[in-house]
Amino acid sequence: MTTKHFACKADEVPQDMAKIVTVSNMPIGVFRLEDGFHALLNICPHKGAALCEGPVCGTTKQTGATEFVYDRAGEIVRCAWHGWEFDIRSGEFLVDPAVKTRRFDISVEGGDLYVHI
Structure with a gap:
């Protein structure tokens, strides 16, 4: 069973970077994408870095040609x-x-964002 915890106000989350919050003693990055809000633990599973403080960007798309195609901007x-x-x-x-x-x-309630843990 999950419990919802207040994270922040929706208007505090920028479009191009995470809003870092602490919920239940966990650092969490809250992101605003075109389809709504998303939340990730702000710890990289590789070496424990502050993952969500890195750049929000796209990536290169795999193609059959020898070219670089930028894809998934902001995701x-x-x-x-x-x-x-x-x-x-x-x-x-x-x-x-x-x-x-x-x-x-x-979840979004009014202008408030809640993280479910």
């Missing part, structure tokens, strides 16, 4: 320590989806 957070890229919606590491950072459901 990826890149760990500032070693550049590992994680999907903000799922928490999955792009290179190996078996590696994940913890994600949390988030």
Whole structure:
């Protein structure tokens, strides 16, 4: 069973970076994407860096050609320590989806955001 905890006001979450909050003694990054709000544990599973404080960006798309195609702008957070890229919606590491950072459901009530733990 999960419990909802107040995280922050919705208007405090910027479009292009995470709002870092502490909920139940856990650092959590709250993100605003086009489809709503998402929350990830602010700890990179690789070496423990502050994952959600890295840049919100896109990534290069795999193609059959020898070209770089930028894709998924604003949907990826890149760990500032070693550049590992994680999907903000799922928490999955792009290179190996078996590696994940913890994600949390988030709900909006009025102008308040609640993280479900």
